[in-house]
Amino acid sequence: MDSTPQIPVPRHSASGSAAPVSLHRRILQDIEGNILSGRWPAGHRIPSEQALTETYGCSRMTVNKVLTELARAGLLLRRRKTGSVVMPQESHSAILEIYDIGDEVRAQNLSYRHRVIERRLRAPTKAERQLVSLAPRSTVLALTVLHLGDEAPFCLEERIINLSVAPQAKEQSFEELAPGRWLVIHVPWNAAEHHISADAASERQAELLGMAPGAPILVVERQTWRLEETVTRVHLSYPGRSHALTARFKPLHPLNSRPSP
Secondary structure, three states: OOOOOOOOOOOEOOOOOEOOOOHHHHHHHHHHHHHHOOOOOOOOEOOOHHHHHHHHOOOHHHHHHHHHHHHHOOOEEEEOOOEEEEOOOOOOOOOOOOOOHHHHHHHOOOOEEEEEEEEEEEOOOHHHHHHHOOOOOOOEEEEEEEEEEOOEEEEEEEEEEEOOOOHHHHHOOOOOOOHHHHHHHHOOOOEEEEEEEEEEOOHHHHHHHOOOOOOEEEEEEEEEEEOOEEEEEEEEEEEHHHOOOOOOOOOOOOHHHOOOO
């Protein structure tokens, strides 16, 4: 008997019309969710193209396009005779892990809390549409959050969340759980990019961080994706006087097997 977990059948509205998500996107999200959540571990054989076609009531071409996209993203390995299997996700590790700011604060033996300074729904700016590849008519949730260590400013978080990928964020106040922590728990992602630089604090950043305008800050910009769609982009500003970045990593080749220089 096939023990493959069942994939939910596409939802329909009360009128019988399809929900406002394309069938291609729905199939992709269902399979991707099973993989990134760990319900389907590495090596798991997913349902066949024929089985998926019958489950979703769609053409085999639609299913084939979905599986091709997932394989291109490194989530599946497609095999001609045995079908598609889940690829190990541990091999897609980042040079820098995504740390929770609360954990960073507590690691320094400081008490932690955060304060939501601003929370609003808006259209993406032109720069955001170009940088994050958002559609002109899409909606983002823009957040400004101040993280505190022993009641002193520790980090200023300026973030946008793509509501087409994470619609449930629209209902969150983020007063209890900070946005970064909430996203890690609730929204699976499979790729991330870090950009780290030094900058001078703007007047607004300086006011919120309790420092003089133009004082040095360490800036970490991070963007995460779920397949080809941006989940979130965040700009983290740390007072340069009290923050340093440390990363520990290993060589690609063990010492005893590295080629001679």
